[in-house]
Amino acid sequence: MTRIYTKKGDDGTTSLWYGGRVQKSDARTEAYGSLDEAASSLGLARSLCEAGEQEVERDILRIQNDLFIAGAELATAPEATDRLEDGVSRVTAEMVDSLDGMIDGYMDRVDLPPKFVIPGGRTLSAALDVARTTIRRAERRVVSLADAEEISGEVVRYLNRASDAVYAMARFTDTDSPELFAGREAGEES
Secondary structure (H helix, E strand, C coil): CCCCCCCHHHHCEEECECCCEEECCCHHHHHHHHHHHHHHHHHHHHHCCCCCCHHHHHHHHHHHHHHHHHHHHHCECHHHHHHCCECCCECCHHHHHHHHHHHHHHHCCCCCCCEEECCCCCHHHHHHHHHHHHHHHHHHHHHHHHHHCCCCHHHHHHHHHHHHHHHHHHHHHCCCCHHHEEEEECCCCC
16 A cells, blocks of 8 residues: 655645755745645536536646646746756746637637626536636735746746636536626626
């Protein structure tokens, strides 16, 4: 039997990739931990995909994989970033840019009124909205880390675009739920 506990973290620290330890409350740990939460939220959404939703399922899995790449980059001490590999343990501009096509592909098939969206039309779209907000929180954590330490701007760009992609997927899966739009037009004063 493989044991998953090492007891090394019992002192409140955790290992970084390629060596070094930091407090579990460190901004870096908070940032890559938020990516882990986002990947898990997406996993729940992916498990809710039904027959005929293979495209959504495939795209969710792709973003989950990319979040692990971003997490590996963030879990690497700054002095070891030269050991990272593009597209394997480092986010690339191509990874970010490829999300634009995914977003456009979904939004081209969705007719959104200019109103705010109320999550919850379907269980899948609701799970995607939870994942989207989790990605946004991760983005805030990464921006906070970037204020304190030098990190690649591609990670922030990726998270910004990934949350847009998950939003587009959620709206695509909600196409039969027009009652989900709040009464006011976007930008309309109350």
